[in-house]
Amino acid sequence: MSFTREASRAIRSTFVLWIIGAIIYPFVMIAVGQIVFPYQANGSLIKDSQGQVVGSALIGQPFSSDRYFNSRPSTTSYSTANPAKDDAKVLQTGVSGASNLAPSNSALLERIKGKDDPDPSKRVEGDLNRLKKAGVPPTADLVYTSGSSLDPHITPEAAKAQIARVAKARAISPQELETLIIQNTDGRFLGIFGEPGVNILQLNLALDALKSAS
Known part of the structure; x- marks a missing residue:
């Protein structure tokens, strides 16, 4: 069998597989998603x-x-950063996830000092006090963030x-x-x-x- 024939067969096979894998399959999946699972497929x-x-x-x-x-509390504030002042680049990077701080790390309890929080305090302790003041029995998910921080x-x-x-x-x-x-x-x-x-x-x-x- 000649080299030309082998090369032609390889090119045709590559083209056919590209048509199937890059065009037909994606569009079939899109159609199935829109017809069978439209709610999930659209976010x-x-x-x-x-x-x-x-x-x-x-x-x-x-x-x-x-x-x-x-x-539930979030380490990323649920990506609600101000587009005009996104110092942490949350909106640009789509960052999510836990803080990865160990339970022994004091920073885990720290609360970021903000305009409406003139005195720095502990976040977890602050949330516990807030819940107590509101008469809400604290549960783990009202005090601690989730693994994704977007739960x-x-x-x-x-x-x-x-x-x-x-x-x-x-x-x-x-x-x-x-x-x-x-x-x-x-x-x-x-x-x-x-x-x-x-x-x-x-x-x-x-x-x-x-x-x-x-």
């Missing part, structure tokens, strides 16, 4: 009652008001611990809030993997909808 986006996208079910957002169920969920226990505070701030019965928590609790994957979690964004949107309806 698991969550919309409000007006149909406006307010976030993703996969990415956490900060909530600290007494009128809302508070989210959109808290435990059902952490959500229920905030019922009294939210009920008082919104003048809503605790029973209604407990029902909302149950309705917005995601169970274990396939019934056996992971632990139940409450998506904070979905829960707070349902909370706003409940107040509007009432």
Whole structure:
């Protein structure tokens, strides 16, 4: 068999494989995703009652008001850096993740001094005092950050611990809030993997909808 014929066969094979792997396969996967899993394929986006996208079910957002169920602390502030002053380059790099500080490292407890925090203090101690002042029994996920630092969920226990505070701030019965928590609790994957979690964004949107309806 001649070299020319072998080279021609190799070129044709490469071209066919390129067509299959670089064009046909990706477009088939896109079509399957859009037809079978459109919600997941488009980022698991969550919309409000007006149909406006307010976030993703996969990415956490900060909530600290007494009128809302508070989210889990984040070492990256959920990438909400000011585009005009992003010294840490969070928005440019998409940084996420834990601090990687050991439990013995005192910096783990340090709180960054900010405009509304004139006296430096300990973050964990500060959060514990804040929760205590609000009458919220502290749970691990209301005090410590997650591995990704972008966790959109808290435990059902952490959500229920905030019922009294939210009920008082919104003048809503605790029973209604407990029902909302149950309705917005995601169970274990396939019934056996992971632990139940409450998506904070979905829960707070349902909370706003409940107040509007009432």
